Amino acid sequence: SQKIEQNSEALNIQEGKTATLTCNYTNYSPAYLQWYRQDPGRGPVFLLLIRENEKEKRKERLKVTFDTTLKQSLFHITASQPADSATYLCAPTTGFQKLVFGTGTRLLVSP
Amino acid sequence: DTGVSQDPRHKITKRGQNVTFRCDPISEHNRLYWYRQTLGQGPEFLTYFQNEAQLEKSRLLSDRFSAERPKGSFSTLEIQRTEQGDSAMYLCASSPAGTGPEAFFGQGTRLTVV
Numbered sequence: 001s002q003k004i005e006q007n008s009e010a011l012n013i014q015e016g017k018t019a020t021l022t023c024n025y026t027n028y029s030p031a032y033l034q035w036y037r038q039d040p041g042r043g044p045v046f047l048l049l050i051r052e053n054e055k056e057k058r059k060e061r062l063k064v065t066f067d068t069t070l071k072q073s074l075f076h077i078t079a080s081q082p083a084d085s086a087t088y089l090c091a092p093t094t095g096f097q098k099l100v101f102g103t104g105t106r107l108l109v110s111p
Numbered sequence: 112d113t114g115v116s117q118d119p120r121h122k123i124t125k126r127g128q129n130v131t132f133r134c135d136p137i138s139e140h141n142r143l144y145w146y147r148q149t150l151g152q153g154p155e156f157l158t159y160f161q162n163e164a165q166l167e168k169s170r171l172l173s174d175r176f177s178a179e180r181p182k183g184s185f186s187t188l189e190i191q192r193t194e195q196g197d198s199a200m201y202l203c204a205s206s207p208a209g210t211g212p213e214a215f216f217g218q219g220t221r222l223t224v225v
Contacts, residue, residue, distance in 0.1 A: 004153075008151075032211065032212055034212065034213060036216075041218075041219075041221075042218055042219070043115075043202050043204070043216030043217050043218050043219050044154065044202075044216050045216070046213045046214065046215065049211055049212070049213050089153050089154075091153075093212045095212065096142065096206070096211075096212045097159050097166060097167050098144065098156040098159055098167060098169075099144070099146075099154075099156065099204075099212065099214060100156065101153030101154050101155075102153050103151065103152055103153050104152075104153050
């Protein structure tokens with residue numbers, strides 16, 4: 001069955017550093033990989049989508065890579081700020097019918 | 112349009128009672144999803160509608176759960192004979208036709224069964 005792994009331990013970094021979050025998946029081949037941000041008590045917010053034929057995608061301070069050989073995506077936030085503190089969810093997706101999410105990684109950026 | 116709207120935001124109910132949640136998607140989004148999320152977990156897929164047709168249901172959606180989307184607009188999720196294990200955040204999301212799989216989520220309904 002599909003399995004998605006994100007680091008369940010919180011990632012603590014200092015303001016201004018680059019945060020790197022990992023998403024590993026097994027037993028399927030997603031056509032897309034999405035990243036969402038979720039704040040406590042709120043619904044997830046879509047951040048970025050990368051397609052299987054794309055190696056890297058950027059949006060402002062965010063960068064996502066997608067390695068279909070390693071079955072892994074890396075999510076980077078450069079020049080991190082305390083406002084970036086949240087839980088980040090990855091969703092390797094095969095189609096449009098549903099999203100399957102990882103458990104999420106909590107990011108804490110301290111001033 | 113301010114996004115996906117869910118009502119109520121919070122619901123406390125006694126075990127055995129029925130509850131119904133409503134989701135209003137972004138206008139003209141023909142795809143609508145329901146998810147359930149418990150503490151420390153990612154959202155788990157429950158069901159998917161394209162317009163008014165319910166195209167997929169998770170095995171998590173037991174006989175006590177039913178979802179509808181009459182006329183392809185708003186959707187309701189009903190849980191009958193609630194159990195303590197139903198306590199969770201219920202999230203609704205929608206997506207427009209002809210685009211990628213990215214979904215736009217509402218703020219969720221927090222259900223507590225006592």
